[in-house]
Amino acid sequence: MSKVKSSNLGYPRIGEKREWKKALEQFWTGKLEKAEFLDQIEEIRLKHLQKQNDQGIDLIPVGDFSLYDHVLDTAVMFGIVPKRFEYAGGKVSLETYFDIARGTTGAVASEMTKWFNTNYHYIVPELDGAVPTLVENRPLQFYKEAKQKLGINGKPVILGPVTFVKLSKGYKENDFKAVVDQFVPLYANILRELQEEGVEWVQIDEPILSTTLLKEEISLFNDVYQTLNEAAPNVKVILQTYFDSIEHYEDVISLPVQGIGLDFAHDRGQNLAALKKHGFPEDKVLAAGVIDGRNIWRANLDEKYAILAEISEIVSKNQLIVQPSSSLLHVPVTVKSEETLDGVLKGALSFADEKLHELVILTKGLQDGKEAIEKEIEVSTNAIQTLNESSIRNNTQVQEAIQNLHTYKAEREAIFNVRQGIQEEAFQLPLLPTTTIGSFPQTQEVRKQRLKWRKGEITDAAYEEYIKAEIKKWIEIQEEIGLDVFVHGEFERTDMVEFFGEKLAGFQFTKFGWVQSYGSRCVKPPLIYGDVSYKKSMTVEETVYAQSLTDKPVKGMLTGPITILNWSFVRDDISRNDVTNQIALALRKEVEALEENGIRMIQVDEPAIREGLPLKHENRESYLNAAVYAFKLATTSVQNDTQIHTHMCYSDFKNIIDAIKALDADVISIETSRSHGELIYAFEENTYDQGIGLGVYDIHSPRVPKIEELTRNIDRALQVLDPKLFWINPDCGLKTRGINETVAALKVMIEAAEQTREKLNAEQTVNI
Missing domain, CATH: 3.20.20.210 (TIM Barrel)
Structure with a gap:
């Protein structure tokens, strides 16, 4: 019988006690030599991989770890360095990498902005006519590290070319396709080298598919992924989306990849509705993001199992992968460290490590039947119900105020021009x-x-x-x-x-x-x-x-x-x-x-x-x-x-x-x-x-x-x-x-x- 697989999309970088942050800041202030810094960072990275392996996750992400930001990582992998940092080509040095992010005495740092609708910030790549070159195959490097040092056959994670260029600056909108086309051969080289190393699964993140796109923009995805598929036909690509439902569902599931990752936690029911209406290809896997990767509440396993059961009526179990809705970068590491929290609240929480456990439980239930996880379902249901029935969630005075918002004034007494004159007189500012x-x-x-x-x-x-x-x-x-x-x-x-x-x-x-x-x-x-x-x-x-x-x-x-x-x-x-x-x-x-x-x-x-x-x-x-x-x-x-x-x-x-x-x-x-x-x-x-x-x-x-x-x-x-x-x-x-x-x-x-x-x-x- 084929085994239903569990997968993770990304793990928090910072460590249970922010060990990653401490190492970075000690290095920046000169308190940690470069070699020792890199040793500490490697130890943190390998510990994170081992934790996921110990949990029983089947597809463990490698290359999701970063020293600052995964978008910046992608840029420097292709030698994309703003001219003001005097980059001479070749592999980007650690010092230049941090200079781009933090600035120097003579050069302003690159722009930083929010990663889609999250509170994570990424460094905006500056293309400005740069000719991208593959100067370092980061996914291959991290795949080999996990395999050689831990025996883990990981799943390399790469930010996809369309999303990467969409998030970049320094080109005209009309040139978008031409700029993407510059990167496609480089991505093809990455996949070829991964194929030569024996990589089975690769996760290519294209969250831009969850935004509002024009129909004609989807054709670019088809061209890009057809080229990548031909370059490395033995590598199975999961085209990963998250943060919302995808647009143009039928076109996306028809793209020339071996798997599609969909968010079933933040899709407002639309991905599931599209799946029911249009079905899913028999020659692809569906990576179902049912565990919320962005919030910290314990999953109602009964509800999550029900969603997976609905999906499995359309997609056979041997086509299913159970995973979070997004990278777990957006949640803390573990609830176990929270020894002082009230028991009712703590029982209703789930951080990264606990979410991995929930994935494993749901995978087992899908594989062996709901009865195999009835005990875990009961525990989750009781924990959530206990919090919902607590007094802190039932403040009648607050709830009455919300029901009577119409009684509260929500406009200033005077318009701005009137207020401006009054305030000028009051403050007498220059x-x-x-x-x-x-x-x-x-x-x-x-x-x-x-x-x-x-x-x-x-x-x-x-x-x-x-x-x-x-x-x-x-x-x-x-x-x-x-x-x-x-x-x-x-x-x-x-x-x-x-x-x-x-x-x-x-x-x-x-x-x-x-x-x-x-x-x-x-x-x-x-x-x-x-x-x-x-x-x-x-x-x-x-x-x-x-x-x-x-x-x-x-x-x-x-x-x-x-x-x-x-x-x-x-x-x-x-x-x-x-x-x-x-x-x-x-x-x-x-x-x-x-x-x-x-x-x-x-x-x-x-x-x-x-x-x-x-x-x-x-x-x-x-x-x-x-x-x-x-x-x-x-x-x-x-x-x-x-x-x-x-x-x-x-x-x-x-x-x-x-x-x-x-x-x-x-x-x-x-x-x-x-x-x-x-x-x-x-x-x-x-x-x-x-x-x-x-x-x-x-x-x-x-x-x-x-x-x-x-x-x-x-x-x-x-x-x-x-x-x-x-x-x-x-x-x-x-x-x-x-x-x-x-x-x-x-x-x-x-x-x-x-x-x-x-x-x-x-x-x-x-x-x-």
Whole structure:
């Protein structure tokens, strides 16, 4: 009897205790020699493979591991290095690899943006006329490593050519097919070499198939994969999609590959419906992604088995592979480390290792019959039901508020033009006011004091005094360097979502639930597991204290409802819109508390609005409408002379500009420095007539910008934006930067603002 196979699409890189992150950062700071660094990284990588093997996974991914980002890995494999890094050809050095990602004193890092609709960031490849060459066969290298050192016959994972080029920049849209065609022979070489090594299965990721594509674009896939199939006919290719249903189902399942990977967790039932309607080829395998690779809730094994049973009525069992819906990169490593979590919650959780176990159980059930896994099904059902029946998920006051949202005002009292005049009179700011986004450097000492406080080694009072001292120091620094609008620095906060989650009901936090955001930057998303409600003020004390130290306005700093939602692991028993509005109502009370205590500038950050944008165009309007409503629900109860700011990250700004206008924020700042010029083009095509700050320098790089760079960025922006509405700021918070570089960079920024003001005033005088 043929065996139903289990498969994984990718495993978290960071390690159970973030060993990967620690090794990277020690190497970057010179505390770890290159050889020792590579040895440590290899040990981590092999441990991850062995864990999957021990779980009993049949098809174990190799080559999914990365030192920074898998898209960057693909670029350097083909010798795609921006000219400014002076690459001379051949295998890309480790040093150049990290320079592309992090920048150098003389070269700006490559742009970084969100990986589809996730909170993972990838490095955008810059093609710019480059002639790609296969300088290193990474999949082959990792396949041989797993086989030789662990005896694992792995499944190489490769980012597909169409998706890779789609995610790249530096070519004209009309040249897309020609650019893809440049890469196809190189992919063919990779597959030939894998074939020679005896590789059986290869996973080629083409998640772009889950976005809205034109019918004619599918023909390109046919040409590409026909060529690859002919190049290595003995290699079985699984064309892997994820994050949504595929478009043009019949065309995709007819592509010349041996397997199709479909997401049955985030497809909204559409992949399953298409499968039932159109069937599936008898000569291909269906890799069924039934376990949610992006959330941390225990699978209802009864429901998942039922889906597989439906699929197996259409696709024979010997054609089925059971797998996650996507790479497990997006979830923490293991629940086993969470020793302090409440038992009811812990019982309903499933991280990467637990998801692998769920795959094995479902594979066994499909192979041997449902009765073989009845005990495991009962355990999962009981764990989920116990959480659903708990008091934290049944807060009647919160649920009644959601049912009566129509009673809450969600519009400002006056339109922007009226508010603008009132606020100009109230704040008396200069032309091109300067500010920062919110956080200042969190030094090792800040983190040390917070850890001591959390461990109970210092009292609450002592910790509060320490935080006040940091606030006072940075208020004085801001006075000295001459900023116009201050922030308190956020020294009491670890993460912009975690901080609020710790203070709101309905949230829980893990100890080791880290996931990679970008590079070595790991975040620990909160778990929204119950009804969200406001308990007490969260930011008033620190903000009011900071304001007492200066006559300059100090912004209150909050994280917006959509960002809290998108950067959390969200309960899956009610709609995401209901959860968002629960958060918005809680934040509304904090906004009102800040205003009541004299804080008249309040920034409610929404950097994650874009990343939650559905991959299908037809679903975007409803998402954006819900996002706008939640933001306004949180922010519109204030007076006209209270100025509402927001901050967001740039990505396809022109495609969501109507929604951004609809937020009706008085001032929006946008993270743009790595793609500043591209965003300016968006304003040439679209009018934005409210306050706006385009980040004038990149905070992700340690380099201090030159004044010429900043004045150029400002001048370029002012060609399309009204100087009376333009603010000058860094492109993001400064939490991860050092003190000296932060102060130096801000001084340059302020000097650039002053030079531009003088120039504008001189031009105005001449015109008069």
